[in-house]
Amino acid sequence: MAASCKEPTCRAVQNLAGNLATMKLLIENMKVLYIAGDCVEPYVKIITVKQTKRRLSLCSLEDSEADEQEFQEGNTLPVLSDHSQLIDHHHLKTLVAHLPQRTQGYKWYLVYSTAIHGSSLKTLYRNMAGLDSPVLLVIKDMHKKVFGAFSSDPFRISKYCYGTGETFLFTFSPDFQQYKWSGENSYFVSGDLESLQIGGGGGGFALWLDADLYHGASFSCPTFHNPTLSTHQDFIVQDVEVWTLKN
Numbered sequence: 001m002a003a004s005c006k007e008p009t010c011r012a013v014q015n016l017a018g019n020l021a022t023m024k025l026l027i028e029n030m031k032v033l034y035i036a037g038d039c040v041e042p043y044v045k046i047i048t049v050k051q052t053k054r055r056l057s058l059c060s061l062e063d064s065e066a067d068e069q070e071f072q073e074g075n076t077l078p079v080l081s082d083h084s085q086l087i088d089h090h091h092l093k094t095l096v097a098h099l100p101q102r103t104q105g106y107k108w109y110l111v112y113s114t115a116i117h118g119s120s121l122k123t124l125y126r127n128m129a130g131l132d133s134p135v136l137l138v139i140k141d142m143h144k145k146v147f148g149a150f151s152s153d154p155f156r157i158s159k160y161c162y163g164t165g166e167t168f169l170f171t172f173s174p175d176f177q178q179y180k181w182s183g184e185n186s187y188f189v190s191g192d193l194e195s196l197q198i199g200g201g202g203g204g205f206a207l208w209l210d211a212d213l214y215h216g217a218s219f220s221c222p223t224f225h226n227p228t229l230s231t232h233q234d235f236i237v238q239d240v241e242v243w244t245l246k247n
Contacts, residue, residue, distance in 0.1 A: 076105075077089075077092055077093060077096060078092070078096060078105070078106060078107060078108050078245075079107045079108070080092075080107075080108045080110070080243075081107065081108065081109045081110055082110040082113075084110070084138075084241060084243075085113065085115050085239055085241065086138045086139075086140050086146060086239055086241050087138060087146075087241070091146065091172060094172075094176045095136070095170070098168075098170070098178050099150065099245070100134075100150075100152075100166050103134060103245045105247070106245040106246055106247050107245075107246060107247075108136075108243045108244070108245055109243065109244050109245075109246060110241065110242075110243055111127045111128055111131065111135070111242050111243065111244050112124045112127045112128070112240070112241065112242040113239075113240070113241045113242075114213060114237075114239050114240045114241075115239060119212050119213040119214055119237075119240075120211075120212065120213065121191075121193065121195070121196060121209065121210070121211045121212070121213055122193060122211070124155060124196075124213070124240075124242060125155060125156060125157055125191070125193075127242075128154040128155055128156065128242070128244070129156075131154040131244055132154070133154065133244045133245060133246045134150065134151060134152050134153070134154075134166070134244070134245050135150075135151050135153075135154050135155065135242050135243065135244045135245070136148065136149075136150050136151075136242065136243045136244075136245065137149045137150075137151065137155075137198075137207075137240070137241075137242050138240070138241045138242070138243070139207075139209075139216065139237060139239075139240050140237075140238045140239045140240075141216070141230050141231070141235040141236060141237060141238055142235065142236040142237075142238050143230070143231045143235070144238075145171070145172070145173040145229075145230050145231055145235075146171070146172040146173070147169070147170060147171035147172065147173060147207075147218075147229040147230060148169070148170060148171075148207075148229075149167065149168065149169050149170070149198050149206075149207055150166070150167060150168050150170070151163055151167050151188070151189050151198070152164040152165075152166040152167050152188070153189065154244065155189065155191060155196060155242070156191065157191055157192055157193065158190060158191060158192075160190065161186060161187045161188055161189060161190045161200075162188065162189055162190070163186075163188025163189045164188065165180075165181040165183070166181075167181060167188045167189065167198075168180045168181065168224065169198070169199065169206055169207065169224050169226050169229060171229045171230075173229070173230065173231065179206075179224040179225065179226035180224065181223065181224060182222060182223060182224055182225045184201065184222040184223065184225075185200075185201045185222055185223055186223075187199060187200040187201050187221075187223050188223065193211060194210070194211050195208055195209060195210050195211060196208070196209045199221040199223035199224050199226070200221055200222075200223060201221055201222040201223055202219070202220065202221045202222050203219070204217070204219030204220070204221060204233075205217065205218075205219060205221060206218060206219065206220075206221045206223060206224050206226050206229070207229060209237070209240070213237055213240050214236065214237055215234070215235075215236065215237070216230070216234070216235050216236070216237050217233055217234050217235070218230050218233060218235070219233055
């Protein structure tokens with residue numbers, strides 16, 4: 001005959017089981033930290049998992065805010081040597097965010113402007129003689145469309161193409177679009193006294209300007225996989241600016 005469990009004993013066993021379950025729950029939700037150092041007496045600190053998660057969340061938030069602040073500080077607007085007729089605050093802020101990292105913080109120097117120097121490709125070349133820094137070409141056509149190119153090298157007369165994969169095209173027609181090097185060919189920039197050409201290889205240049213900086217053209221090309229930068233493939237130039245970026 002099986003022995004029956006006395007009521008006080010059963011109650012004690014149930015209480016013990018309940019206490020063990022509670023202790024297990026507490027242990028699973030607690031962390032014990034042993035802290036010691038050269039300048040403090042060793043001590044033990046008990047914190048809950050909830051506190052740990054809260055502290056981790058606060059740390060993550062602080063890290064995120066620090067990263068955002070660092071990003072904003074790293075993309076401050078550059079100092080311009082002259083007032084631009086073509087680039088407003090919005091253009092400048094957008095372009096800076098897409099320039100190569102090595103140019104961040106560089107001052108922008110106006111080396112050529114049709115409004116100041118007249119419309120002449122020869123003058124454009126002459127003003128860049130001796131430069132050894134990247135340049136930004138900005139064009140506004142008669143339809144008020146703003147577009148252009150960043151060149152890793154200053155523009156010069158050359159029989160062969162020059163430049164690097166940092167070279168890219170851009171347009172604000174109407175929203176900003178950037179067209180980086182596709183890797184298909186290295187026809188970055190070339191030029192002579194008759195015209196300046198950027199991109200090529202597909203029967204047309206991504207950007208072409210004549211000797212008077214009056215007529216221009218833009219076609220899709222393999223170098224950048226770009227569409228026409230202006231409203232039309234052939235366009236009339238209103239103004240041109242070239243800025244060099246130097247530390």
